[in-house]
Amino acid sequence: MTMSYQTGFLNHFASEAVPGALPEGRNSPQKPAFGLYAEQFSTSAFTAPRAENRRSWLYRMRPTTEHGAFKPYSGAERLAAPDGTHTTPNRLRWNPLPMPDGEVDFVDGMVTYGGNGGPSEGGIGIHLYAATASMDARAFQNSDGEMLIVPQQGALLITTELGRMDVPPGHIAVIPKGMRFRLEFTEGAARGYICENFGAPFRLPDLGPIGANGLANPRDFETPAAWFEDRDDNFEVVQKFNGKLWTTMIDHSPFDVVGWHGNSAPYRYDLARFNTIGTVSFDHPDPSIFTVLTSPSDTPGTANCDFVIFPPRWMVGEDTFRPPWFHRNVMSEFMGLIHGEYDAKEGGGFAPGGASLHNQFNGHGPDVDSTAKAMAADLKPHKIDNTLAFMFESRAIIQSTDFAMNGGLLQDDYDACWSGFPKARLP
The missing domain is CATH 2.60.120.10 (Jelly Rolls)
Incomplete structure (x- = not known):
């Protein structure tokens, strides 16, 4: 099935399925072409700053008021x-x-x-x-x-x-x-x-x-x-x-809009077009380098929601723990797996179509097997391939539903993947 697209992130577009459906020079003319109805679709306040204002004009066969x-x-x-x-x-x-x-x-x-x-x-x-x-x-x-x-x-x-x-x-x-x-x-x-x-x-x-x-x-x-x-x-x-x-x-x-213009x-x-950024020397960059889209909050730099992916990529950092490190942070993380295997959970359990939730300030990171493998690895350039995981990350606690907790899909042994880390041996 062939479909046509216009490219560019939220540019002002103009598109008509029938030539002449869009008026020239006026958004809401007295008599739109072909007897169409002009309707504005706004997803921001009318008075939002121009850079933040999102709206489109739709020219449709019937107005949406008819119901x-x-x-x-x-x-x-x-x-x-x-x-x-x-x-x-x-x-x-x-x-x-x-x-x-x-x-x-x-x-x-x-x-x-x-x-x-x-x-x-x-x-x-x-x-x-x-x-x-x-x-x-x-x-x-x-x-x-x-x-x-x-x-x-x-x-x-x-x-x-x-x-x-x-x-x-x-x-x-x-x-x-x-x-x-x-x-x-x-x-x-x-x-x-x-x-x-x-x-x-x-x-x-x-x-x-x-x-x-x-x-x-x-x-x-x-x-x-x-x-x-x-x-x-x-x-x-x-x-x-x-x-x-x-x-x-x-x-x-x-779905009777014959023509439209706007930026909403x-x-x-x-996701294969995402240009992954990473280290070419040492140390582990923060996972924020994998952010595709963000919904900002009223606190600068702290998102209402970030959409983050973990795509195929080269790992070349020297003297570096390459998987996601152990961490506790202010953001709550809901993860999903589209295909393949996530590099911090190689022991099974995190399957395509499955999900995990790590709420704010609760420690998480690679499992025992992935940690041991990463700490013993000969750090040659290595490509993580055939995988695609993602994360919905929010500044607030992600509260669970009754279905999530009692719907029969929750794994009761998840904590076990972090059991058995050998104690560090001090001199």
Whole structure:
């Protein structure tokens, strides 16, 4: 399936699926072409500084006002937000989320593992999904937060109001807060991870002394070109609002935007294009060098959420402990594995599709076997290959849900991987 994209991180784009759909010189003309309706989609306050302001103008076949009252949606108990009663300081690790029996789509296949804050105060929600059926006459709208989707198994075709994106494992997709979309699976069943961002929208981190180049480059982010669906049929719109799901019906496809322009848009990114930075002398750089996207907080340098990856890379540091070192830090870390083996957990247990959580100031690092191997290694240049792990990192405690703690996937022996370190022998 061929789709067209526009490149560049949140540039101002203009795209039309039918020539002449976009007006010239005016955002909201009295009579848009072809009888279309002009609608502004804003994901920042109208008065936000120009550099922070995000909005797009959509020219659509019907305005989004045409729907009945939303009613509570039943059957999504697994999306319940954490209430604090299941949160512990313990290090946690989960087996992969199994595929459901029968036909289950993305909306019903999501389950919440943890999070902090909420739509009114910032923070994040962390969900996994496992689904077997594509969405058809159904759309999902998250009015609580921006959604960063990390496929682990099965390619996705994401249809949004502004166009379509194919997103296989190894890519990510970001859907703006409030935008309607649907997920179809082009390879059968699918599984992956979601970071729901209640805070400032994800952006590229500043590079500081790194300079002008490195990490994720703006030109590698792709926004879809306009595409629309002229379909008169009964469609369900499921909306996440204030932590709960709501539903309503409309009599047409919500993906009827014929043209759009602006800088509030969905985008995808191929993680293989990340330009990894590392030492070429000694010592171990901080894992912040692996940051793809960041959602800043009101404390400079301390993120509401960082999205960090651990991709294939060369290790060449001399007299250096090469795996992630033992550490306790202010950030809470939720990790997932897309494929391969994570270099700090080579003894099994951390499987593709699985996850782990290390909350703030609780010690973690490589297991016993990985530590012994790293300390005894002959430090020649070595390439870590055939692996891709990632981390959602937040400044606040990531609180666990009832499903995370009692859903049958939590490993009860995770602490054992750090048992048996030999005591240092002093002279």
